[in-house]
Amino acid sequence: MSELFLDAAVLALGACAGPILHIVARSDDIATQVLAVDLLGVLLCGVVALVCYLTGSVHYLDAALVLALLSFAGTLAPARAISTGRIFGGREER
Amino acid sequence: MSWLGGLVVVVGLVLALAAVVGLVRLEDVYQRVQAASLGYLGVTAILLASVATGDGKIIARALLVATFLLLSSPVAAHAIARAAWLRRQALRSKEAWDETGDLADPPR
Numbered sequence: 001m002s003e004l005f006l007d008a009a010v011l012a013l014g015a016c017a018g019p020i021l022h023i024v025a026r027s028d029d030i031a032t033q034v035l036a037v038d039l040l041g042v043l044l045c046g047v048v049a050l051v052c053y054l055t056g057s058v059h060y061l062d063a064a065l066v067l068a069l070l071s072f073a074g075t076l077a078p079a080r081a082i083s084t085g086r087i088f089g090g091r092e093e094r
Numbered sequence: 095m096s097w098l099g100g101l102v103v104v105v106g107l108v109l110a111l112a113a114v115v116g117l118v119r120l121e122d123v124y125q126r127v128q129a130a131s132l133g134y135l136g137v138t139a140i141l142l143a144s145v146a147t148g149d150g151k152i153i154a155r156a157l158l159v160a161t162f163l164l165l166s167s168p169v170a171a172h173a174i175a176r177a178a179w180l181r182r183q184a185l186r187s188k189e190a191w192d193e194t195g196d197l198a199d200p201p202r
Contacts, residue, residue: 005100009140012107016114023117031123031178038170039117039130042163043110046137049156050103053147061155064141068159072166076173083177 006054013047034078041071099146102139109136122186123178127171134167 020043023036045067052060077087109132116129141163144156185192185200192199 002096002100005103009103009107013110013140016110019114019118029123029178029183031174031181031183032126034177035123035126035130035174036117038174039113039133042133042137045159045163046106046110046140049137049141049144049159052152052156053144056147056149056152058149058151058155061152061159065155065159065162068162068166072162072170075170079170079173079177083180 003054006050010047010050010054013043013050016043030082031079034075034082037078038071038075041067041074045071096146099143102143102146106136106139106143109133109139112136120187122190123183124175124185124190125187127175131167131171134163138163 017040020036020040024033024040027033027036045064048060048064048067052058052064080087113129113131113133113136116132117126120126120129138160141156141160144153147153179194179197182197185197188200190200
């Protein structure tokens, strides 16, 4: 994979953040906003992986793993918070 | 081997673009979770392209991240869709209906 190609891939994946941030800012239901932030975290994970291939340094993938874990927790916690009102031990049905 | 890695990266980019287009174009959150899952698949494809680097350490960690993403994607999608259903968020798509009967039918 050539350097120019990877640069273009990083730019293309980074450009996807624009419409996602538009959804986060303008959507009227909060579940869609949580979904968009989740997708933003995952795409950022892909950007970090592409930077890893560019530099050849393995440490970027550690950052990608931590980012994926945080993105997962950052999806489950708001999803529980908006449905039950609590993150831990909320009642299931409203 | 290099062109194969580039091909897999292009496939991942197309899937990520499809996820973003779906997130913008689809009508309610129940449809949008399905588009967002494509984004997970796209990033997984980009991580699988690490095979083209030929570095064992990079491949091992990329496979670890890809496995975690494949495991977490359905859990996150289910959590968001379930949260929307518990909030009784309305269906907006004309073709949709709720088999549990708890959500009102969308306007036809």
